[in-house]
Amino acid sequence: MAHTGQSFDAIVIGAGFSGMYMLKSLRDRLGLAVRVYEAGGTVGGTWYWNRYPGARCDSDSYIYCFTFDKQLLQDWEWSERYPEQPEILRYLEHVAKRHDLKRDMQFDTRVTGGEFDEKTNRWTVRTDRGDEATAQHLIAAVGSLSDTNMPPFKGLDRFKGKWYHTSRFPQSGVDFTGKRVGVVGTGATAVQAIPEIAQQAKQLVVFQRTANYCVPARNGKVDPELVRARKADYDGVVKRIRESFFGQEHYFIPKSVLATTPEEREREFDRMWDAGGFAFWLANYQDMFFDKKANDLCADYIQRKIRSTVKDKVVAEKLIPKGHAYGTKRQPLDTNYYETFNKDNVLLVDAATDGRIDEITEKGIRAGGKEYPLDIIVFATGFDAMTGPLKALNLKGRGGRTLDEQWVNGPRSYLGVAVAGFPNFFTITGPQSPSVLSNMPVSIEQHVEWITDCIESMRRTGKSTIEPTSQAQDAWVAHVNEVVNATLIPTANSWYMSANIAGKPRAFLPYLGPEGVGGYRRKCDEVAAKGYEGFVLA
Ligand code: NA7
Numbered sequence: 037m038a039h040t041g042q043s044f045d046a047i048v049i050g051a052g053f054s055g056m057y058m059l060k061s062l063r064d065r066l067g068l069a070v071r072v073y074e075a076g077g078t079v080g081g082t083w084y085w086n087r088y089p090g091a092r093c094d095s096d097s098y099i100y101c102f103t104f105d106k107q108l109l110q111d112w113e114w115s116e117r118y119p120e121q122p123e124i125l126r127y128l129e130h131v132a133k134r135h136d137l138k139r140d141m142q143f144d145t146r147v148t149g150g151e152f153d154e155k156t157n158r159w160t161v162r163t164d165r166g167d168e169a170t171a172q173h174l175i176a177a178v179g180s181l182s183d184t185n186m187p188p189f190k191g192l193d194r195f196k197g198k199w200y201h202t203s204r205f206p207q208s209g210v211d212f213t214g215k216r217v218g219v220v221g222t223g224a225t226a227v228q229a230i231p232e233i234a235q236q237a238k239q240l241v242v243f244q245r246t247a248n249y250c251v252p253a254r255n256g257k258v259d260p261e262l263v264r265a266r267k268a269d270y271d272g273v274v275k276r277i278r279e280s281f282f283g284q285e286h287y288f289i290p291k292s293v294l295a296t297t298p299e300e301r302e303r304e305f306d307r308m309w310d311a312g313g314f315a316f317w318l319a320n321y322q323d324m325f326f327d328k329k330a331n332d333l334c335a336d337y338i339q340r341k342i343r344s345t346v347k348d349k350v351v352a353e354k355l356i357p358k359g360h361a362y363g364t365k366r367q368p369l370d371t372n373y374y375e376t377f378n379k380d381n382v383l384l385v386d387a388a389t390d391g392r393i394d395e396i397t398e399k400g401i402r403a404g405g406k407e408y409p410l411d412i413i414v415f416a417t418g419f420d421a422m423t424g425p426l427k428a429l430n431l432k433g434r435g436g437r438t439l440d441e442q443w444v445n446g447p448r449s450y451l452g453v454a455v456a457g458f459p460n461f462f463t464i465t466g467p468q469s470p471s472v473l474s475n476m477p478v479s480i481e482q483h484v485e486w487i488t489d490c491i492e493s494m495r496r497t498g499k500s501t502i503e504p505t506s507q508a509q510d511a512w513v514a515h516v517n518e519v520v521n522a523t524l525i526p527t528a529n530s531w532y533m534s535a536n537i538a539g540k541p542r543a544f545l546p547y548l549g550p551e552g553v554g555g556y557r558r559k560c561d562e563v564a565a566k567g568y569e570g571f572v573l574a
Contacts, residue, residue, distance in 0.1 A: 038163075038165050038166030038167050038168075039167045039168075039169065040166070040167065040168040040169075041168070041169075042071070042167070042168075042169040042170075043069075043158075043169065043170050043171070044068075044069045044070060044071045044169060044170070044171040045062070045068035045069045045070065045171060045172055045173065046058075046062050046068055046069075046070045046071075046171050046172065046173040046174070046175060046491070047070070047071050047072075047073065047159065047161050047169060047171040047173070047174050047175070048062075048070060048071070048072045048073075048175045048177050049072075049073055049074075049147045049161075049174075049175070049176050049177060049178055049429065050072070050073075050074060050081055050176070050177035050178045050179060050182075051072050051074035051076070051078075051079045051080070051081065051132075051137075051141050051143070051177075052079070052080060052081015052082055052083070052084070052128075052177065052179055053081060053102070053128070053476065053477055053480050054081070054177035054179070054464040054465065054480045054483070054484065055072050055074065055079075055081070055141075055175075055177035055464075056079055056128065056131060056132060056135075056137055057102060057104065057480060057481060057484045058070075058072075058175055058177050058464065058484050058487070058488075059072050059137055059140055059141070060104075060135050060137060061104075061484050061485065061487075061488040062488060062491065063140060064135070065488060065492075066488060066491065066492055066495070068491075070140050071140060071141075071142065071169060071171070072137075072140055072141040072142065072177075073141075073142050073145045073146070073147050073161070073163055073167075074141055074142065074143050074144075074145065075144070075145065075146040075147075076143065076144070077143050077144055078129065078132075078143055079128050079129060079131075079132045079137070079138070079141070080124075080125045080128050080129075081177075081179050081182065082179055082181065082182065083121055083124045083125045083128060084125065085182070085203050085204060085205075086121060086202060086203050086205065086225070087121055087205040087206070087207065087209070088200075088202040088205045088225065088228070088229045088414070088416070089209075089210075089212075089229050089232035089233055089236075090228035090229045090230075090231065090232035090233075090371075091120065091121035091202075091205075091225075091228060091229075092118045092119060092120045092121060092124075092228065092255070093118050093119055093124060094118060094224065094253070094313070094314070094367075094369045095118070095284060095314070095475045095476075096117055096118065096284075096313065097114035097116065097117060097118060097119045097258075098114065098258075098263070098266050098273070099273065099277050099283070099284060099285070099475055099477070099478070100119075100124075100475065100476075100477055101114075101127065101477060102131060102477060102481070103270075103274045103477070103478075103481060104481060105131070105134070105135075106270070108131070108134065109267070109270045110267055110270070112127065112130075113263075114258070115257075116255055116256060116257060116258070117253075117254070117255050117256055117257075117258050117313075118253060118255050118313075118369075142163075142165075142167070144165070145163045145164065145165050145167065146163060146164045147161055147162070147163055147164075147429055148162050148163060148164050148430060149161075149162045149429070149430040149431070149432075150162065150174060150429065150430070150431045150432070151431065151432035151433075151436070152431075152432065152433050152434060152458065152459055152460070152461070153170075154434060156170075157172065157459065157460070157500045157501050158170045158171060158172055158460075159171055159172075159173075159174040159460065159461070161174065172460055172500070173460045173461075173462070173491060174431075174460060174461045174462075175461075175462045175463075175464065175487065176425075176426055176429065176461070176462070176463045176464065176466065177464045178425040178426060178428075178429070179425060179465075180421060180422045180425070180465055180471050180472050180476075180546075181203075181418075181419040181421055181422075181472070182203075182419065182424075182425045183419055183420040183421075183424030183425040183428055184201050184203045184204060184419060184420075185417050185418045185419050185420050185424075185536065185537055186201055186415060186417065187415075187417055187537075187538075189393065189395065189396050190394075190395040190396065191395040191396040191397055192396045194396065194397065194398050195396050195397070195398065195400075195413065196398050196399065197399075197400070197410055197411045197412055197413065198210075198411070198412050198413075199412065199413040199414070199415065200412070200413075200414055200415070201414075201415045201416075201417070202225045202226075202229060202414060202415065202416045203225075203419065210412065210414075211236070212233050212236035212237045212412065213236050213237075214237075214238050215236075215237055215238055215411040215412050216237070216238055216239045216241070216400075216409060216410050216411045216412075217233055217237040217239070217240050217241070217410065217411065217412045217413075217414065218240075218241045218242075218243060218400065218401050218408060218410040218412070218413045218414070219233065219240065219241070219242050219243065219413075219414045219416055220243045220393065220401075220413065220414070220415045220416060220417055221243070221244075221245070221415065221416035221417045221418065222242065222244045222245070222246070222247065222248055222416075223248065223365075223366065223368065223416060223418055223531075224248075224366050224367075224368040224369070225416040225418070226242070226368075226416035227248065227250050227368035227369070227370050227373050228368075228369075228370075228371075229414065229416060230242060230373060230376055230382075231370070231371060231372040231373055231375075231376045233414065234376045234379055234381065234382050237381065238381060239381050239382075239383070240381060240382045240383070241382075241383045241385055241401070241408045241410065242377075242382065242383070242384050242385065243385050243387075243393055243401065243403060244354070244355075244384060244385065244386045244387060245387045245392070246357070246359070246360075246365075246387075246529070247354065247355050247356060247357040247358070247386070248357060248365060248368050249335065249338045249357055249362050249363070249365075249367070250338075250367075250368045250369070250370040250373050250374065251309065251312070251313075251316045251317065251338065251367060251368075251369060251370065252309065252312045252369070252370060252371070253312055253313060253369035253370060253371050254310075254311070254312025254313065255312075255371055273285070277475065277478050278478060278482070278553070278554065278557060279554035279557075280552060280553065280554055281318070281551070281552030281553065281554065282314070282318050282473065282474050282475060282552060282553065283470070283474035283475030283476075283477075283478030283479060283553045284314060284318060284474075284475050286314055286315060286318040286319035287319055288318075288319060288320065288321065288322040288324075289304065289319070289320065289321045289322060290322055291321060291322065292321060292322070292323045292327075292330060293320075293321035293323060293324065293330045293333050293334065294323065294327070294329060294330055294333070296321070301321075301333065302337075304321075305334070305337045308320065309337070309341070312369075313369060314367060314369070316334075316338075316367075317363055317367040318367075320334055320363075321334070324362070324363060325363060325364075325523045325524055325525065326522065326523055326524065328361060328524060331361045331362050331363070331524060332361075334362050334363070335357075335361065335362035338362065339356050341374075342355050342356050342374055343356075345374040345375060345378075346374050346377050346378065347378050348377070348378075351377050351384055354384055354386040354388075354389055355374065355377065355384070358388070359528075359529070360527065360528035360529065360530070361524045361527060361528065363524075364523075364524050364525045364527060364528035364530060364532075365528050365530040365531075365532070366472075366530065366531070366532070383408075385403050385404070385408065387403075390403060390404045390406075391403050391404015391405060391406070392404065396413070400413075401413065417536075418531055418536055419531065420537055420540070421472070421531045421532075421534070421536075421545055422447065422466070422467045422471070422472070422545040422546065423439075423443055423446075423447050423467055423534075423540075423545065426439055426463060426466065426467070427439050427440055427443070431458065431461070433455070433457040433458035433459070433461070434457045434458070434459065435457070437457055439455070439458075442455065442456075442457065443541075444541065445541050445543065446534065446541045446542070446543025446544075446545075447466075447467035447468055447543060447545060448468075448509055448510075448513050449463065449466055449467055449468045449469075449504075449509065449512065449513075450504035450505075450508050450509040450512050450570055450571070451468070451469065451504075451512060451559070451560055451563065451570075452465070452466045452467060452468040452469020452470075452471065452546075452547055453466060453469060453483055453486065453487065453560070454502075454503065454504045454571070455504070455509070456503060456504045456505065456506045456508075456509045457503070457506075458503065459501040459502065459503040460501055460502060460503070461503075462483075462487045462490075464480055464483045464484060464487070465479050465480055465483060467545050467546070468512065468513065468516045468545075468546065468547045469483065469546065469547050469556070470546060470547050470548070470549060470552070470553045470556050471546045471547070472532070472545075472546050473532075473546045473547070473548050474552070474553045478553060479553060482553070482556075482557050482560070486560050486561075486564065489564060490502065490564065490568065493564070493568070494573065497573075499573040499574060500574065501572075501573070501574045502568065502571050502572070502573050502574075503571060503572055504570055504571050504572075505570060505571070505572055507570075508569075508570030508571070509570075511570075512570075516544065516547050517544060519547075519548055519549065519550055520544045520548050523548065525544065525548065526544060531545075532544060532545055532546060533545075
């Protein structure tokens with residue numbers, strides 16, 4: 037039943053990691069009346085929707101969790117280094133139950149619009165269920181990668197088989213046994229899904245637009261001694277990840293790779309490769325992201341690994357990235373990805389050498405003029421990252437202005453947490469915050485705690501609105517771009533640069549602070565300590 041005329045202190049949109057903790061924090065710490073609207077059928081966000089085979093977290097489980105609940109850090113036992121989607125969803129359900137979150141959440145409800153009323157200083161929010169409610173504070177906890185990118189492939193409506201997007205996978209799963217399956221895309225998602233699908237499918241055809249540098253995840257059981265040691269030192273772990281660069285226990289080698297001998301760097305590369313996970317990406321030589329010559333040395337190591345793993349030389353060359361520097365696109369972690377291309381039932385169709393996808397036909401996919409017959413197509417084509425989910429909310433700030441209008445040349449925010457002209461509106465891990473360049477729960481907890489402190493301070497001092505000044509916002513946007521422009525990241529056509537979607541204005545979406553998430557946290561705390569410098573409080 038639709039509810040109209042309801043009034044809350046705060047409305048939170050989304051019930052993933054962010055929305056869950058935002059509710060907990062505002063309700064149980066500040067005593068506010070909060071309503072959470074969530075499009076999915078339960079909590080989970082990313083982990084509710086992304087149910088494709090092989091879906092799992094790429095951060096180590098001991099740090100991919102809430103740290104606000106210290107007892108739960110001790111009690112919860114993760115089964116593996118990187119838990120699979122069902123296990124993360126179980127964890128989030130457990131947290132929801134433990135903290136009685138669901139009583140303030142409305143599921144199967146998508147927010148379709150909202151506007152700020154300049155007379156009452158409140159937001160009105162509407163949903164696809166016909167609800168209409170008002171609140172002083174509106175918090176977008178919509179995730180950074182939640183707006184599905186389904187490219188408009190010609191002919192898809194004709195296809196007689198079944199097709200799925202990885203981020204909207206059926207809850208009942210898909211049986212690939214004995215089927216001819218096509219996977220479109222070779223990003224982090226596809227790299228997880230391809231080896232799993234290849235084990236079931238009669239034939240798998242992978243359509244690659246851009247090859248990626250993949251490094252081994254090295255998933256598995258974690259040594260019980262290490263689990264015990266981490267639990268005994270959780271306060272230390274939390275402190276370290278909060279102060280770290282990427283919200284992980286990874287630290288760059290404080291040396292130029294160009295100053296090493298071939299033997300020395302080979303030893304280091306081997307060590308990181310064997311450790312698996314993000315070590316090779318985030319704990320490599322410090323100049324890897326800045327200097328193409330340094331980067332080439334790291335890339336060369338992975339290229340050699342690809343050549344020694346993939347038996348067919350022609351296929352190996354297709355799998356070696358050509359047009360971008362290592363690490364400038366999101367690092368996919370793989371389990372038998374390259375090995376999968378040694379299987380007889382797996383075929384790689386590379387856009388550069390075999391031809392781009394021309395169209396979808398009744399029977400399958402035509403690429404480079406050749407038709408590949410398929411029973412099932414899996415689109416692993418990613419997301420309209422970061423700005424997509426926020427624009428989709430159809431919010432109107434002061435003067436009825438939309439985020440579409442404000443962001444016509446790319447996102448503009450202050451600290452990635454607020455937008456000029458949108459009073460009392462906060463974005464958790466929004467554009468131009470560290471977000472996707474960090475271990476998400478670390479950045480989520482930081483934003484939630486900062487927003488809660490901010491709202492508490494407003495209530496204590498009797499303020500009814502807060503919004504960034506356009507000067508503070510301009511300065512932040514300039515800073516975000518200046519920092520990233522010193523790196524190699526803008527040279528790649530990545531989703532970080534908004535380049536995965538035709539027509540999306542090219543702009544760097546997250547924030548890569550010179551001192552990482554630790555420095556960013558200090559900056560946010562400093563802003564608060566100076567009476568919310570850069571914001572107008574009225
Ligand atoms: P990604 O990383 O955006 O990967 C999407 C893949 O789909 C990538 O290989 C794209 O090629 C490909 N793609 C996208 N559009 C097309 C079209 N029109 N034709 C052919 N191929 C296309 O999304 P993921 O879901 O893998 O990962 C997203 C994030 O989720 C990941 O980074 C983690 O943070 C979690 P491209 O490289 O753009 O040429």
